[in-house]
Amino acid sequence: MTPPSEETPPEETEAWETLDEALQAQDTVLTKSILDGLEAEDQARAVSLLSQENREALLVTLPSKDFAQLLQELPEAQAVELLETLPSEQTAAAVECLPAETSSRLLRELEDQDSAQILHEIQDGESLSELKARLEYPEGCAGSLMRGSPVSFPQETTVQELLNDLYNHADDYSDRDIQYLYVVDEEKRLVGVLQLRQLFWAPRSKTIGELMIPDPLSVSDQMDFHDLAEIFTKRAFLGLPVVDDAGRLVGVVPRDTVQRETSDEQTEQYLQSQGIVDGEELRSMPLFDRCRKRLAWLAPNIVLNLAAASVIAANEATLQEVIALAVFLPIVSDMSGCSGNQAVAVSIRELTLGILKPKDFVRVLSKEGLVGIINGSLLGILLGVVAAIWKGNLVLGAVVASALALNTVLSVLLGGLVPLFLKSRKVDPALASGPILTTCTDMCGFFLVLSLASAVLDKLT
Amino acid sequence: MTPPSEETPPEETEAWETLDEALQAQDTVLTKSILDGLEAEDQARAVSLLSQENREALLVTLPSKDFAQLLQELPEAQAVELLETLPSEQTAAAVECLPAETSSRLLRELEDQDSAQILHEIQDGESLSELKARLEYPEGCAGSLMRGSPVSFPQETTVQELLNDLYNHADDYSDRDIQYLYVVDEEKRLVGVLQLRQLFWAPRSKTIGELMIPDPLSVSDQMDFHDLAEIFTKRAFLGLPVVDDAGRLVGVVPRDTVQRETSDEQTEQYLQSQGIVDGEELRSMPLFDRCRKRLAWLAPNIVLNLAAASVIAANEATLQEVIALAVFLPIVSDMSGCSGNQAVAVSIRELTLGILKPKDFVRVLSKEGLVGIINGSLLGILLGVVAAIWKGNLVLGAVVASALALNTVLSVLLGGLVPLFLKSRKVDPALASGPILTTCTDMCGFFLVLSLASAVLDKLT
Numbered sequence: 052m053t054p055p056s057e058e059t060p061p062e063e064t065e066a067w068e069t070l071d072e073a074l075q076a077q078d079t080v081l082t083k084s085i086l087d088g089l090e091a092e093d094q095a096r097a098v099s100l101l102s103q104e105n106r107e108a109l110l111v112t113l114p115s116k117d118f119a120q121l122l123q124e125l126p127e128a129q130a131v132e133l134l135e136t137l138p139s140e141q142t143a144a145a146v147e148c149l150p151a152e153t154s155s156r157l158l159r160e161l162e163d164q165d166s167a168q169i170l171h172e173i174q175d176g177e178s179l180s181e182l183k184a185r186l187e188y189p190e191g192c193a194g195s196l197m198r199g200s201p202v203s204f205p206q207e208t209t210v211q212e213l214l215n216d217l218y219n220h221a222d223d224y225s226d227r228d229i230q231y232l233y234v235v236d237e238e239k240r241l242v243g244v245l246q247l248r249q250l251f252w253a254p255r256s257k258t259i260g261e262l263m264i265p266d267p268l269s270v271s272d273q274m275d276f277h278d279l280a281e282i283f284t285k286r287a288f289l290g291l292p293v294v295d296d297a298g299r300l301v302g303v304v305p306r307d308t309v310q311r312e313t314s315d316e317q318t319e320q321y322l323q324s325q326g327i328v329d330g331e332e333l334r335s336m337p338l339f340d341r342c343r344k345r346l347a348w349l350a351p352n353i354v355l356n357l358a359a360a361s362v363i364a365a366n367e368a369t370l371q372e373v374i375a376l377a378v379f380l381p382i383v384s385d386m387s388g389c390s391g392n393q394a395v396a397v398s399i400r401e402l403t404l405g406i407l408k409p410k411d412f413v414r415v416l417s418k419e420g421l422v423g424i425i426n427g428s429l430l431g432i433l434l435g436v437v438a439a440i441w442k443g444n445l446v447l448g449a450v451v452a453s454a455l456a457l458n459t460v461l462s463v464l465l466g467g468l469v470p471l472f473l474k475s476r477k478v479d480p481a482l483a484s485g486p487i488l489t490t491c492t493d494m495c496g497f498f499l500v501l502s503l504a505s506a507v508l509d510k511l512t
Numbered sequence: 513m514t515p516p517s518e519e520t521p522p523e524e525t526e527a528w529e530t531l532d533e534a535l536q537a538q539d540t541v542l543t544k545s546i547l548d549g550l551e552a553e554d555q556a557r558a559v560s561l562l563s564q565e566n567r568e569a570l571l572v573t574l575p576s577k578d579f580a581q582l583l584q585e586l587p588e589a590q591a592v593e594l595l596e597t598l599p600s601e602q603t604a605a606a607v608e609c610l611p612a613e614t615s616s617r618l619l620r621e622l623e624d625q626d627s628a629q630i631l632h633e634i635q636d637g638e639s640l641s642e643l644k645a646r647l648e649y650p651e652g653c654a655g656s657l658m659r660g661s662p663v664s665f666p667q668e669t670t671v672q673e674l675l676n677d678l679y680n681h682a683d684d685y686s687d688r689d690i691q692y693l694y695v696v697d698e699e700k701r702l703v704g705v706l707q708l709r710q711l712f713w714a715p716r717s718k719t720i721g722e723l724m725i726p727d728p729l730s731v732s733d734q735m736d737f738h739d740l741a742e743i744f745t746k747r748a749f750l751g752l753p754v755v756d757d758a759g760r761l762v763g764v765v766p767r768d769t770v771q772r773e774t775s776d777e778q779t780e781q782y783l784q785s786q787g788i789v790d791g792e793e794l795r796s797m798p799l800f801d802r803c804r805k806r807l808a809w810l811a812p813n814i815v816l817n818l819a820a821a822s823v824i825a826a827n828e829a830t831l832q833e834v835i836a837l838a839v840f841l842p843i844v845s846d847m848s849g850c851s852g853n854q855a856v857a858v859s860i861r862e863l864t865l866g867i868l869k870p871k872d873f874v875r876v877l878s879k880e881g882l883v884g885i886i887n888g889s890l891l892g893i894l895l896g897v898v899a900a901i902w903k904g905n906l907v908l909g910a911v912v913a914s915a916l917a918l919n920t921v922l923s924v925l926l927g928g929l930v931p932l933f934l935k936s937r938k939v940d941p942a943l944a945s946g947p948i949l950t951t952c953t954d955m956c957g958f959f960l961v962l963s964l965a966s967a968v969l970d971k972l973t
Contacts, residue, residue: 092866325857396786405553
């Protein structure tokens with residue numbers, strides 16, 4: 052009944068400091084006991100604050116099985132970081148101790164050469180071939196997510212035989228957290244499923260073939276994770292059996308795994324929308340990697356920015372005549388960019404929920420168009436009034452108001468539609484919508500302000 | 513073994529159209545069978561595309577129990593939308609059919625007057641008092657998330673008695689998807705826990721008091737959801753028992769529920785970062801609500817934008833002298849804004865993982881400072897070269913380069929630190945970091961370009 056520890060007050064020694072000392076002393080027992088005593092978050096924090104030297108000490112001090120355990124408990128990005136920065140001769144031993152669904156997931160996130168090195172160091176032939184088989188599945192499909200070797204029995208097994216088997220192998224089963232028993236024919240093809248607890252009220256002499264739910268829902272090992280997520284949303288299953296092309300039972304996808312994937316996808320969506328696009332970044336990662344990955348998104352962006360600003364360059368004469376416009380150029384482009392981003396977020400969210408399909412552009416056009424007209428007009432009037440009073444020029448107010456209103460309509464339409472277009476082209480909308488939208492709204496915003504102004508130039512000067 | 517249906521080709525009749533017809537005819541049986549035949553996503557899409565009139569027909573046509581079922585299966589935002597837009601006299605009956613943890617969660621998301629109306633219409637006194645008790649818990653704590661009435665037995669129960677009870681109430685239990693049996697003393701205080709499947713290998717004459725895991729991990733009904741999530745990350749439990757102040761067992765928080773909350777929080781983080789801040793928006797929601805909620809974020813933003821642009825206004829004279837600078841003002845402010853946003857995302861992510869604490873500002877300062885210096889210099893040089901060549905003026909290139917470099921350093925520092933500051937002030941970093949950062953980087957960007965330029969004005973004209 053112990054509640055988890057309250058947050059440590061800043062004065063106290065933090066866990067990573069004690070861990071630091073244990074590692075300096077290469078004290079295996081103490082290191083293990085410190086890690087075991089930490090909640091997941093504190094463990095992650097402690098590892099993140101260790102020096103590179105002490106991380107290597109961690110790998111040497113902990114037995115491979117315990118290091119593998121740690122890799123499983125840490126946030127994925129951190130586990131990947133450890134595998135990338137620690138010597139592969141030693142990490143390989145820990146990777147071998149991981150279940151194939153976990154090790155393959157981590158290896159997929161590594162740079163190609165890092166993952167090849169670890170594979171090269173793996174000693175056990177069976178682990179290696181299982182891991183390679185996993186890596187051949189496309190990322191995120193049922194075959195890559197499933198747990199292998201599900202508990203299955205032939206259909207002629209009686210309840211009594213099954214109960215005896217459970218009794219005799221209690222330790223095996225209780226470790227594995229099984230919920231369902233799968234029933235297979237002589238070709239190992241899935242023919243039925245049985246809830247473990249059904250056995251409580253089953254007559255002992257019946258065969259499981261008689262008791263099972265026949266022809267149960269199963270999924271192909273090639274099924275995409277989004278389709279899996281859909282099934283788990285609709286049904287309360289704790290796991291789904293996975294079959295190969297021949298209908299043979301090859302694994303079970305647990306609900307947990309699919310939920311973790313969903314959650315990872317949402318995190319990625321958020322990070323990508325903020326310009327962290329080439330894998331998750333933690334500040335403990337090497338400096339140059341962090342710079343390089345951030346630049347990979349910033350550098351193309353500078354080109355888009357230049358394209359947008361070239362509209363200003365093309366209208367410098369107008370601007371020079373009415374220098375007051377310079378104040379409103381960034382406001383108009385930023386504000387309509389914000390409106391457009393809202394529309395992007397709603398489209399991406401509706402696409403994720405499956406409510407919106409890429410073909411629905413007419414619906415988005417009408418729904419966003421109305422919001423654009425209403426919000427654009429209101430914001431336009433607001434900014435126009437400010438401009439007119441500030442600069443004491445009604446016509447200037449009218450120019451700024453119309454530019455913001457028009458550009459807002461354009462921006463929300465574009466913001467609503469770009470994700471649909473990207474989705475239909477199989478490009479991740481969270482990745483590309485933002486930069487495309489910003490560039491277009493900047494260009495149009497600058498163009499609208501400056502060309503409307505040049506149309507009424509005599510009233511402005 | 514049926515795989516879920518492939519995506520419907522655009523020509524085929526979509527589910528919502530058939531549903532439309534069934535509703536026009538108020539055909540209960542057909543409506544139910546259409547909904548039952550749909551995967552969760554298609555159900556959500558169908559409901560989202562119904563007219564308001566047909567949504568009301570849906571409420572009238574479906575029995576309350578089935579409408580409640582639908583509310584449970586739809587995405588939360590959509591269920592909330594239905595409750596807000598349909599007449600409360602009829603929705604109340606469906607809300608009554610929901611488990612209290614679900615109905616209270618939905619009611620919390622409604623506008624106050626809508627939720628009050630539904631509460632007012634609920635007939636059954638017991639449901640009403642249970643629901644009100646749930647609503648009194650702070651949002652997101654164990655008491656608001658738990659399932660009520662857990663399966664518990666006194667410790668003197670023998671295994672045989674328990675097995676008989678399971679056998680005799682098989683239907684009750686199999687519906688409830690229980691994983692653990694809880695053991696309580698005569699005061700209903702939690703004293704132990706038993707995995708259901710432990711019974712497979714337990715001697716029949718022992719009491720569960722002898723077999724149970726004594727003094728099991730339990731959580732207070734006041735425990736915050738983040739602490740719950742931490743426990744579930746660390747431990748493989750499928751559920752955690754919840755106790756009140758007196759140690760009495762009052763419910764069970766299922767792992768599922770906590771994962772759903774985590775996932776909801778991530779979605780919210782993403783939406784807020786894009787300016788959808790006042791609850792999730794779906795395009796099927798009423799137009800004026802959508803406009804109002806989006807404006808609530810846009811309107812304050814216009815003020816921040818004005819503040820930033822006032823820096824340009826204060827330096828109009830310099831700008832008029834070197835009109836070429838106008839091209840680079842938005843580039844410098846946008847680009848450094850982008851760099852800063854990356855730092856915001858990394859800080860928010862590290863805060864979520866628990867790796868970063870609000871007190872770690874020195875660490876963030878040094879880690880972001882280095883990235884800022886490297887990326888700022890590189891981007892500065894890149895833009896400076898472009899500027900120098902484009903405008904044929906080396907000094908202009910130097911001004912633009914230094915402004916972008918300096919502003920990038922500033923922006924990543926600010927981006928890294930603002931979330932820490934907000935978190936320590938208990939403000940949601942995802943909500944406020946973006947606007948604060950953008951305003952500051954715009955101001956500083958404009959200021960740097962224009963004041964550096966005015967320092968070397970004679971070389972620029």
